Amino acid sequence: AQSVTQLDSHVSVSEGTPVLLRCNYSSSYSPSLFWYVQHPNKGLQLLLKYTSAATLVKGINGFEAEFKKSETSFHLTKPSAHMSDAAEYFCVVSDPGNTGKLIFGQGTTLQVKP
């Protein structure tokens, strides 16, 4: 069965410093992995996705993630945090069957301090 674990429920950084949000996955298949962002009282927006092409995936707003099969990780990074990055971030793995089911991590709240 597929699952994801987000290793930090809350991350706090200062504006202009790097962001690292950690995600480990468990999958018996070659997984499709996603990062979604949810700003307060908003819907979910796709940041980036990995579907077995390049292991370093670039997304919107300067975010990127690296798929590491040996470590079963898909950590999200950004070189320099902006105040507008404050939000909740979800690491997601999709079910390999044709169900479209997404399995969400518990979420990481990113706080950006001025």
Add this chain to the structure above:
Amino acid sequence: NAGVTQTPKFQVLKTGQSMTLQCAQDMNHEYMSWYRQDPGMGLRLIHYSVGAGITDQGEVPNGYNVSRSTTEDFPLRLLSAAPSQTSVYFCASSIGSGASTDTQYFGPGTRLTVL
């Protein structure tokens, strides 16, 4: 394109009442789904549909019904609301028929409180 739209944005129900959460998309997507979001639990799949006339259960289907009579609409029905159904509900859609690589687009959510 409006994308995925949901109505209402907020709703308060009393235990035992029924209601329908509406979801519509104008992107001609085959796949649509409903999730609920509870604190500390991420999102969990309630029901999904891979095309008009086809629906199936997700992870937490109890207490909810769906139907898919058109490609555009995918309403979620609560027949007898319970306090455990207090949650934020998200509708999503994607162009394919549920392939694992498809990108899903989410609506803005409906915040439901059951007293």
